[in-house]
Structure formats: C-alpha cells, structure tokens
Amino acid sequence: MNTLTNQLYTLIxxxxxxxxxxxxxxxxxxxxxxxxxxxxxxxxxxxDIVAEIFNLNIIGITRSKFMEPLKPLDEVxxxxxxxxxxxxxxxxxxxxxxxxMNLEIK
Numbered sequence: 001m002n003t004l005t006n007q008l009y010t011l012i013x014x015x016x017x018x019x020x021x022x023x024x025x026x027x028x029x030x031x032x033x034x035x036x037x038x039x040x041x042x043x044x045x046x047x048d049i050v051a052e053i054f055n056l057n058i059i060g061i062t063r064s065k066f067m068e069p070l071k072p073l074d075e076v077x078x079x080x081x082x083x084x085x086x087x088x089x090x091x092x093x094x095x096x097x098x099x100x101m102n103l104e105i106k
Contacts, residue, residue, distance in 0.1 A: 008024050023072055046091060056087070068099075070099075086104045
C-alpha cells in the first residue's frame with residue numbers, strides 16, 4: 001500500500017475481477033486537501049486504488065470518464081473487464097457507474 005492510499009479505504013471483499021471497498025472518512029488527509037468543505041476522491045487515486053487492489057502495472061490510460069464523485073464513506077464496487085487494449089475498470093456506487101477507465105497494463 002502506498003502512503004497516499006494508507007487508510008484511505010478498507011477492502012471488504014475481493015474476487016478475481018471485482019472488489020468491494022469502503023472509503024475512509026473525511027478526516028483522512030486526502031479528503032482534507034481535496035477539497036475543503038466538499039471532499040472527493042481525486043481521479044489519480046481512483047487509478048492507484050485499482051492498481052493496488054488488483055496488483056496491476058498500469059502503463060497508460062487510453063480513456064477515462066468520471067461521471068459522479070466518490071466521497072468519504074462511500075461503498076465502491078470495482079469491476080474489471082478484459083478488452084483488446086488491456087483492461088476496462090468500472091467504479092460503481094449504488095449500482096451507478098461513477099468512473100470508467102481503459103487501462104493499458106504491462
């Protein structure tokens with residue numbers, strides 16, 4: 001676990017192609033810094049969390065779309081799908097897609 005993600009989330013359940021996490025509360029330094037009064041999980045940390053949980057060596061992102069912010073204490077389902085370019089990662093909250101990323105992996 002890298003220092004930025006230390007205690008940022010709790011892994012509830014992990015399978016081969018999906019994982020369930022709960023984000024930490026608003027007192028975590030990441031949420032304190034991004035953004036004061038309206039804490040959200042930065043996009044780069046969403047990528048880091050996916051890489052960390054699934055032990056992926058990400059070398060590029062060919063496409064990403066962030067539709068809904070992830071906030072402290074959110075329960076997030078991460079789903080991976082294999083594709084021709086690498087892996088597609090989807091982050092869902094309450095069965096709604098919050099983020100989609102096409103990841104090139106090594």
